[in-house]
Amino acid sequence: MEQLGPEAISDARAQWRRRQIVDAASRLLERTDFHSMSMQELAKEAGVSVGLIYQYVPSKEDVLLLLFLDILEAYRREVPEAMAGVEDLVERLVAGFRAYSTVMAERRFLTVLGYRESKSLDVAGRRRTQELEVETIELLAATVREGIEAGMFIEVNAELIAYDLVALAQSWALKYWFLHKRFTFESYVTHQLQLFLTAIFTEQGAREYPQYVIGAPITEE
Amino acid sequence: MEQLGPEAISDARAQWRRRQIVDAASRLLERTDFHSMSMQELAKEAGVSVGLIYQYVPSKEDVLLLLFLDILEAYRREVPEAMAGVEDLVERLVAGFRAYSTVMAERRFLTVLGYRESKSLDVAGRRRTQELEVETIELLAATVREGIEAGMFIEVNAELIAYDLVALAQSWALKYWFLHKRFTFESYVTHQLQLFLTAIFTEQGAREYPQYVIGAPITEE
DNA sequence: TGCTCCATCGAATGACCGTTCATTCGTCTT
DNA sequence: AAGACGAATGAACGGTCATTCGATGGAGCA
Known part of the structure; x- marks a missing residue:
């Protein structure tokens, strides 16, 4: 020993x-x-x-700080990891969104907590949260830009698409009371993916990834 | 007198x-x-x-409840009003989303407040605020359903579209720190409209409303 | 003028809670 | 076995704050 x-x-x-x-x-x-x-x-x-x-x-507020650092670490670790191995850019975008959504859903309450109690964070803590969030958005946006260059996606504001995906992932936690009665987590994620990809696919994109076009069957695990 | x-x-x-x-x-x-x-x-x-x-x-908590009901009343009043006169269903959906977004932006701080302090409300209060929110979502969803029947929109989950629009309108307030550096309010709203309509337009819809398809020019007032 | 009513006031009350610190406990050392 | 020391305890303190309620004042009326 x-x-x-x-x-x-x-x-x-x-x-x-x-x-x-x-x-x-x-x-x-x-x-x-x-x-x-x-x-x-x-x-x-x-x-x-x-x-x-x-x-x-040292104080009650520091209990909160410890909690926040916990969540931030999870995103920083797990989202890039999920995207890293994937060659195909559409599949990489899909994997990134799924990973983000999953990390978020596993800590649903903490995600809500982030919105609820961010006022209690000091300026440095809030800045750090925001930087990390932008980092993740940019990760997805970069992949969207790749897709545009590859002719898979139409000319679109890549940052807005990435932003929307992150915002709607978080909204699963924020509006759980509404969504969980109408969707399973899996079907929610898949519906959103189909919606956004349908909007931005070129004809070529839609032809090559028919499973991500609205109307394609959504299977539950 | x-x-x-x-x-x-x-x-x-x-x-x-x-x-x-x-x-x-x-x-x-x-x-x-x-x-x-x-x-x-x-x-x-x-x-x-x-x-x-x-x-x-009667109590401090009721001050909060009054505040929430105030905002939700504004939605309940102004969104249907904005939609009421509009014959064309696509223009009606656009008007509804614009009205919702505008009411929200005028009360940006209160929208954030709704997320921050909802835990301070008792169950009855929370239930009431949720019912009012669902009402507005259903209003938009009904128009989407009309659009599907009229052959303007593809077969799509109308409630999800309506939900996304409301969620993304609110996210202007929640993530103002991110969005206001990249978009004006007007261009944000228009981008979102184009994104969602592009996703759900049938060929006929896209032909009849080219101004709402991604790529159409976005003019600022 | 004198009386009544009721909106308004704000000091007092009592409960709650973050933080402290004198005390106890348990383990290791000698 | 006795002493030493860090870990753990929880009652007590000081301050804050939601809520109450007896006092105040002024408008209407006779």
Whole structure:
């Protein structure tokens, strides 16, 4: 067994404790909002004492910050990874949108939280969120531009298309109460893809990717 | 001069007072969030006493509810009005989307507020605001359905189109920081219209409304 | 003028909550 | 076994704030 120094042990404990706290907060914030969540309540949910939380997190606001950093990391990791391997540019756009939507849906509550509580973030934190979001939009936009050059897509504002896709992915979380009664997550994603691709396909594009044109069957897993 | 009964006078006063309160709240909530806004502060902004507020609004939460209902009422009033006179169904859909977008843009901060503070509403309040939103979506969806029957639009999920239009209109407010650097409000609205109509036009539709097909010039007022 | 009514006022109340810190607990060392 | 020390506890503090309610004032009426 590897022997670890005492500071490594205490680092590991700190990390574990912070995860305990953040997980409890994330559970609580599905039910209530940040202001209504008391530290007493949070301590109870995490199964620790109030004092312990302050041992590892300097303030209530920092609990929120930890949560935000958690989500941002997931997008930064998983979306580029999903697009990386795909040669075909249309399929790469599709993969990017699906990955983004999936990461978002897995953290539906946290996505809503981002909108709800962003006022509580400081300027640096908000700037960072926005930069990361633009990064992802540009990733999709670049692929749309490639598609235009390859003659698959018509001359269109690539940034607007990419923006719309990201906005509508997030809206699955924001308007879940409306959408989940009418669509499964899978069918929502596929419908949106068909809608946007139908709008921007050239004749060649539509001919080569008939499965992404409105009217093509939508199969559920 | 018309003579009014005492209950009409007191009704009119109540309405005026509530408007005073709601307007003050709307001003304050551009700067702070709902929880940080104290009733003391609200009273001061409205130029009345704390006690008076409770004379006309049962609780702090109801101030928020009044605000939400105010916006949703504006949609309910102005969108059908804008659509009412228009015979041509494509132009009617365009008018509806433009009206919705305009009402939203005029109350950009309140739209964001709706997302930020919806958790501060109780279940009944949230249900009510959701019903009003669905109403507006259905109005647009009905026109899309007409368009399908008239052979102008392809067989498409009308509710999804209507939903997307509303969601993207609202996203002008939510992601103003991103959009306003790239589009004017007018060009944003027109781009979205062209995008969606291009996606759903039949050949006949595209032939009859070339100004709404992607690539048509977008003129600013 | 004197009386009544009621809109308005705002100090007082009581509850809640973020944060602190004196105390206890558990483990390791000697 | 005894001491030492970091980890964990939770009662208490100080401040804020939604809500209440008795006081105030002025308009209408007799």
